[in-house]
Amino acid sequence: MSRITPEEVRELALLARLALSEQEIARMTGDLDAILDYVDAMRELDTTGVEPMTHAVPFDCPLRADVVAPSLPVDEALANAPRREASFFQVPRIVPGPGGGGGEEDL
Amino acid sequence: MDARGASLTAIVDGVRAGTFGAREVAEQFLDRIARLDAPLGCYLKVDAEGARRRADAIDAARKAGRDPGPLAGAPLGIKDIFCTRGIETTCASKILRGFVPPYESTVTARLAAAGAISLGKLNMDEFAMGSSTENSAFKPTRNPWSTAHVPGGSSGGSAAAVAASLCAGATGTDTGGSIRQPASLCGVVGMKPTYGRVSRYGVIAFASSLDHPGPFGRTVEDSAALLEVMAGADPLDATSIPAPVGAYRQAARAGREGLKGVRLGVPAEYLQPGMDAEVEAAVRAALDELARAGATVVPVSLPHTKYAIATYYLICTAEASSNLARYDGVKYGQRAADAKSLEDMYTRTRGEGFGAEPKRRIMLGAYVLRAGYYEAYYGKALRARRKIADDFSAAFTKCDAIVTPTSPVPAFKFGERVSDPLQMYLADILTVAPNLAGIPAISQPCGFTKAGLPIGLQTIGPALGEEICFRVAGAYESRTEWHQRLPPEVV
Numbered sequence: 068m069s070r071i072t073p074e075e076v077r078e079l080a081l082l083a084r085l086a087l088s089e090q091e092i093a094r095m096t097g098d099l100d101a102i103l104d105y106v107d108a109m110r111e112l113d114t115t116g117v118e119p120m121t122h123a124v125p126f127d128c129p130l131r132a133d134v135v136a137p138s139l140p141v142d143e144a145l146a147n148a149p150r151r152e153a154s155f156f157q158v159p160r161i162v163p164g165p166g167g168g169g170g171e172e173d174l
Numbered sequence: 175m176d177a178r179g180a181s182l183t184a185i186v187d188g189v190r191a192g193t194f195g196a197r198e199v200a201e202q203f204l205d206r207i208a209r210l211d212a213p214l215g216c217y218l219k220v221d222a223e224g225a226r227r228r229a230d231a232i233d234a235a236r237k238a239g240r241d242p243g244p245l246a247g248a249p250l251g252i253k254d255i256f257c258t259r260g261i262e263t264t265c266a267s268k269i270l271r272g273f274v275p276p277y278e279s280t281v282t283a284r285l286a287a288a289g290a291i292s293l294g295k296l297n298m299d300e301f302a303m304g305s306s307t308e309n310s311a312f313k314p315t316r317n318p319w320s321t322a323h324v325p326g327g328s329s330g331g332s333a334a335a336v337a338a339s340l341c342a343g344a345t346g347t348d349t350g351g352s353i354r355q356p357a358s359l360c361g362v363v364g365m366k367p368t369y370g371r372v373s374r375y376g377v378i379a380f381a382s383s384l385d386h387p388g389p390f391g392r393t394v395e396d397s398a399a400l401l402e403v404m405a406g407a408d409p410l411d412a413t414s415i416p417a418p419v420g421a422y423r424q425a426a427r428a429g430r431e432g433l434k435g436v437r438l439g440v441p442a443e444y445l446q447p448g449m450d451a452e453v454e455a456a457v458r459a460a461l462d463e464l465a466r467a468g469a470t471v472v473p474v475s476l477p478h479t480k481y482a483i484a485t486y487y488l489i490c491t492a493e494a495s496s497n498l499a500r501y502d503g504v505k506y507g508q509r510a511a512d513a514k515s516l517e518d519m520y521t522r523t524r525g526e527g528f529g530a531e532p533k534r535r536i537m538l539g540a541y542v543l544r545a546g547y548y549e550a551y552y553g554k555a556l557r558a559r560r561k562i563a564d565d566f567s568a569a570f571t572k573c574d575a576i577v578t579p580t581s582p583v584p585a586f587k588f589g590e591r592v593s594d595p596l597q598m599y600l601a602d603i604l605t606v607a608p609n610l611a612g613i614p615a616i617s618q619p620c621g622f623t624k625a626g627l628p629i630g631l632q633t634i635g636p637a638l639g640e641e642i643c644f645r646v647a648g649a650y651e652s653r654t655e656w657h658q659r660l661p662p663e664v665v
Contacts, residue, residue: 076537083495083540084502084517085533086525098534099541101596106484109554112561119556120563122383122413123369123612124637129412143276147506156504159516 070103071096177202179660182248182342182396183423186289189232189247196232196247200225200291203249207293207340210663215315216335218254220294221261225249228291235289243289245403251341253332254295255302256282256387257376265378266310267300269527270507279376280408281345281387288403293341296331301498302352302380303531304328305601308592311529317360318661319627323585326356329390333360336390337661343400344390349380350486351580351605353388354617358580358630361619361659363397363647364390368638369612370415372401373408381493382413384486384609393657394429394618394647398422401640417638425641429648432468436646439474439573444604449582456621456629457579460650464577467649474569474576478562479607485562486606487599488542488555495539498532534595563611570636575646578604580617580630608634616643619656628656 076096080087087095141154150157175185175194189196204222211217229247236242257263257275264270282292299309307315307330315330317323318338325334329346333356336344346353348366357364365388372387379385389400402422408414440461445454465471503509503523510526513519528536542551569576582604591598608615613636620631631650635643651657 071541079537079540079544081521082544083536084499084520084524085528085536086521087533091530091533094530095534095537098595099538102487102538102599103541105596106488106551109481109484109488109558110550112478112481112554112558114554114557114561117557117560119553120560121556123563123610124413124415126370126413131409139276146276147273149503149507149509158504159513159519161516 069100071099177206178339180342181393182391183399185342186246186248190242192236196229199247199249200229203293203341211340213321214318214334214338215313216296216331216340217294218297218312219262221292225291225293232289246289248290249293249342250290251296251332251335251344252282252292253298253329253346255298255347255378256345258282265301266298266312268311268508269501273506277376280373280410281404284403296335296344298331299328300529301532302328302347302349303535305355305598306592309529309531317585322587324588326359328352330356332390333357333362336362336392343396346388346390347377348386348388349384349490350609351602354580354605354615354632357390357617359585361628362390362392363394363618365397365401365616367401367614367640370413372404373411373414375408375410379497381490383493384490394644394651395423395426398426398644420641422640422644425644426648429645430652433649434468436469437573438464438469438471439569439576440471441474441476441576443476443479444578452623453579453582453629457631460620460631461577463653464650467653472573474572476565476569478565481558482562482607483599483603485555485558486610488551491535491539492543492552495536498536559610562607566611566613575642576634578632580604580632584623584627584629613637614640614643616647618647618651621656
């Protein structure tokens with residue numbers, strides 16, 4: 068019995084914002100199926116009453132003093148941006164305009 | 175000074191004493207890289223100009239009577255997962271091509287402040303996901319002992335570069351064995367310290383609760399010298415540990431005096447059928463040698479070992495799917511061309527930018543975190559993680575350190591495992607548990623197969639027990655000569 072279907076893989080890819088080809092989806096379905104089959108051996112382990120371990124070393128989230136300190140200058144923060152305008156990161160239009168669009172060509 | 179086979183501590187001693195200059199050292203290593211790196215593929219980027227500038231500054235400081243630092247002139251390679259200000263940092267991924275960090279990781283900043291000289295950035299599996307360096311988006315790295323074989327991974331460039339004397343030491347990161355396994359496969363020393371012992375600031379995140387930066391060296395003392403500088407609390411990493419840094423070099427040297435009174439645990443679960451016979455024989459011989467050094471060898475049990483790989487892959491993929499959400503083409507790195515919408519830009523940027531393994535892990539992580547599956551997979555794994563960590567706590571009531579093989583097999587051939595992700599994951603069987611528990615572990619050479627491939631010995635210590643790891647490893651190294659062997663020069 069397969070544990071994951073190509074349809075579920077397509078849905079996951081959408082959630083993970085990954086464009087996958089049909090070939091990738093087929094391969095991914097098989098790979099994930101084998102891995103999920105392997106990790107299923109965990110089911111036999113009794114973990115009743117075991118506290119989940121989220122961190123290797125127990126620590127309290129320390130608070131720093133609430134003091135303004137210098138941060139990265141705007142130009143340096145924007146230096147790696149694929150596209151920028153003035154002091155902003157530029158992305159394709161989020162809300163389509165009256166004429167539709169929303170693509171990179173509208174930038 | 176001959177760069178080939180030179181130890182980092184010997185180079186530093188020479189530079190500090192003025193026997194030779196840091197510039198001379200840097201030139202020798204840059205020359206070796208220029209002549210010998212092409213067939214090995216260790217470096218993604220060589221920073222010759224920067225290395226010369228820093229070497230000259232070290233020499234000038236010494237001549238002016240200033241202390242040039244505890245790592246003066248140490249020529250290092252830096253895994254390309256460490257952000258280096260002004261120098262492209264890609265994590266061996268196409269999605270980060272062209273990314274020039276505006277800041278420096280704490281580790282590389284501390285190494286530079288101590289006088290070390292970075293020669294460049296080293297190849298790795300993309301986003302540190304892999305055990306062979308075959309997952310680099312740019313090129314494979316080859317094992318210096320046999321170029322038909324992988325160097326291990328994910329820090330394969332680091333291990334291979336140290337083995338081939340293309341640097342005298344290197345930085346790496348270890349999420350499930352990514353320092354120790356390549357160290358084992360390339361015949362060098364690699365140390366994964368306690369979680370939080372070394373700051374993760376500026377280290378590109380894979381699985382934040384499991385990522386451990388650490389050093390590679392040709393010798394145990396070289397690794398100890400690097401860790402002394404890399405370690406310590408950092409206000410920029412809230413998970414870094416405030417405990418004082420130990421005297422690791424001293425611990426490595428103390429091993430030479432023997433191991434009287436030291437109890438070494440051997441877990442039956444780590445010497446299972448299916449292990450390579452030559453690896454098993456070498457590790458059993460190493461245990462005999464450690465006993466001759468004065469240690470008492472005691473059996474211990476780590477009964478949840480068989481769940482370690484599943485636990486590890488459930489947790490690391492969950493964390494990775496979250497950490498890698500940031501690569502969306504907006505602020506840095508690559509962006510897909512001609513996007514029709516914001517959504518289209520996100521999905522195509524990520525579809526084009528990530529290689530097969532990061533995609534697989536993002537998908538698996540997204541799956542195990544989904545509502546309805548969360549408790550059965552991720553929740554279960556977090557509980558299993560505690561049981562695995564508790565195994566170690568129980569074992570350390572009976573022993574001071576645990577000794578095991580590092581990898582169940584020596585280096586494998588290109589293509590042998592990469593087509594079957596599960597087979598590749600199983601290569602980590604002996605290294606993942608210390609990451610889940612957050613405890614220190616070191617790998618060092620303990621023999622060679624008949625075919626001439628290195629075999630690695632792993633010593634695991636309790637939390638903040640780096641000293642006992644270095645002491646045991648130092649003891650073994652002082653009584654054997656494996657670490658003095660050099661791989662052939664491939665031109």
